[in-house]
Amino acid sequence: MINRIAISFLAIVLAAGAYAADLTDAQRAAIEERIKPAGESCIEGDNTCGAPAVAAAPAGPRTGEEVYNSACMACHSTGAAGAPKVGDAAAWADRIAKGTDVLYVSGLEGVAGTGMMAKGGCVNCSDEEVHAAIDYMVVNSQ
Numbered sequence: 001m002i003n004r005i006a007i008s009f010l011a012i013v014l015a016a017g018a019y020a021a022d023l024t025d026a027q028r029a030a031i032e033e034r035i036k037p038a039g040e041s042c043i044e045g046d047n048t049c050g051a052p053a054v055a056a057a058p059a060g061p062r063t064g065e066e067v068y069n070s071a072c073m074a075c076h077s078t079g080a081a082g083a084p085k086v087g088d089a090a091a092w093a094d095r096i097a098k099g100t101d102v103l104y105v106s107g108l109e110g111v112a113g114t115g116m117m118a119k120g121g122c123v124n125c126s127d128e129e130v131h132a133a134i135d136y137m138v139v140n141s142q
């Protein structure tokens, strides 16, 4: 009696096994989808796992005025080192006449032989931020 139960149980297991082996790839994928874990644990900083780790939110580009106030004002509001003062239209007229693109190049690369260093010395300024600062200076010096 016990043997017969064991055998029929074995038969059922074998049948189930055979049935499972007959699954199509789509069915297999559907089952795997159903039984997959509800979540996964990620180690902080492991970008290969789950959603990308949250990086310190970039503040976004600073405005021209912000960049000017933090990086350019020291020279360009006082005329230190011979810098053309913002607001001094006469000092800017010839520079503005060169065109914005030329001023952008001076802003990014500096003016050789003068106190105007590359990016006005603002090493953490993006090109975009230096351009914005120049726009701000130009608009306020016409």
Ligand code: HEC
Binding pocket: 067, 068, 071, 072, 073, 074, 075, 076, 080, 081, 082, 083, 084, 095, 102, 103, 104, 106, 107, 111, 114, 115, 116, 117, 119, 120, 121, 122, 125, 130, 133, 134
């Ligand atoms: C250490 C002083 C100093 C700082 C800081 C400084 N500048 Fe200047 N800048 C100068 C001087 C001096 C000149 C004049 C150079 C010359 O003789 O043409 C100048 C000229 C310029 C010009 C005109 C260049 C041209 O082709 O006529 C631009 C544009 C300019 N600066 C942008 C900036 C910006 C933008 C910043 C801040 C990110 C900045 N500067 C910070 C000293 C400085």
